[in-house]
Amino acid sequence: xxxxxxxxxxxxxxxxxxxxxxxxxxxxxxxxxxxxxxxxxxxxxxxxxxxxxxxxxxxxxxxxxxxxxxxxxxxxxxxxxxxxxxxxxxxxxxxxxxxxxxxxxxxxxxxxxxxxxxxxxxxxxxxxxxxxxxxxxxxxxxxxxxxxxxxxxxxxxxxxxxxxxxxxxxxxxxxxxxxxxxxxxxxxxxxxxxxxxxxxxxxxxxxxxxxxxxxxxxxxxxxxxxxxxxxxxxxxxxxxxxxxxxxxxxxxxxxxxxxxxxx
Numbered sequence: 001x002x003x004x005x006x007x008x009x010x011x012x013x014x015x016x017x018x019x020x021x022x023x024x025x026x027x028x029x030x031x032x033x034x035x036x037x038x039x040x041x042x043x044x045x046x047x048x049x050x051x052x053x054x055x056x057x058x059x060x061x062x063x064x065x066x067x068x069x070x071x072x073x074x075x076x077x078x079x080x081x082x083x084x085x086x087x088x089x090x091x092x093x094x095x096x097x098x099x100x101x102x103x104x105x106x107x108x109x110x111x112x113x114x115x116x117x118x119x120x121x122x123x124x125x126x127x128x129x130x131x132x133x134x135x136x137x138x139x140x141x142x143x144x145x146x147x148x149x150x151x152x153x154x155x156x157x158x159x160x161x162x163x164x165x166x167x168x169x170x171x172x173x174x175x176x177x178x179x180x181x182x183x184x185x186x187x188x189x190x191x192x193x194x195x196x197x198x199x200x201x202x203x204x205x206x207x208x209x210x211x212x213x214x215x216x217x218x219x220x221x222x223x224x225x226x227x228x229x230x231x232x233x234x235x236x237x238x239x240x241x242x243x244x245x246x247x248x249x250x251x252x253x254x255x256x257x258x259x260x261x262x263x
Contacts, residue, residue, distance in 0.1 A: 001117060005125035009095065013129045016087040020137045023079055028144040031068050059226055069151040072141065073159065077225050080137065080163050082199060085220070088130050088167040089191030092174030095122045096257060097187060119254050126175070130167050134160065155232050162234070165222040165242040170195060172249035173219070179256035194219070 065071045138160035174191040198219040205215035215221045
């Protein structure tokens with residue numbers, strides 16, 4: 001079952017991974033030519049025109065974008081979080097439902113496998129591809145940064161891990177929600193809504209004290225990128241919260257799927 005899931009979902013994994021790698025490849029090729037002394041001076045002057053809250057929302061108040069690594073700590077990891085989040089949401093929303101929409105659930109039911117085993121195989125496949133995507137992109141960017149100049153390797157390695165927390169949680173939440181319907185179109189919209197709403201709430205939460213509470217309802221808070229940049233360490237609370245949420249939603253998905261009336 002697990003090998004079957006890997007084969008079925010391999011194409012989408014390659015597509016989304018190549019999208020991320022393509023974005024960073026362009027940056028590594030173009031960014032050095034944009035960071036001449038004149039351009040950096042203009043960028044720094046432009047940054048002073050933005051409100052402090054706006055700079056804080058994109059981590060530009062604690063890091064400069066005069067190098068590729070500086071850009072990566074601001075806008076760069078925004079792309080990683082969003083794209084891995086979108087991929088995880090779509091994967092979680094479709095990995096169970098596509099058997100019903102493709103009418104292959106009848107074939108699976110004819111095999112000597114339980115629903116529990118089906119769900120476990122799909123969960124393992126989802127977790128494997130999500131972690132593998134983040135690992136592959138992390139290795140690619142590490143090589144690119146090494147060729148581009150000096151950078152803080154420990155900070156980068158810790159930052160590279162952070163998307164796992166938000167992505168696995170999004171996957172688990174969308175997997176659970178998919179057990180309430182039989183149509184992939186519904187869950188696709190919901191999964192994308194969860195990703196973009198969470199990211200929006202995370203950005204807004206950084207704009208002032210009055211909106212700071214919104215970070216507690218955003219899944220992207222688990223990534224904790226800002227604190228990793230400042231402290232060069234991952235908050236153990238975020239790891240614990242991720243484990244609790246992922247296990248809880250995956251367990252709920254398993255219970256729901258075992259009771260679900262399949263079509």
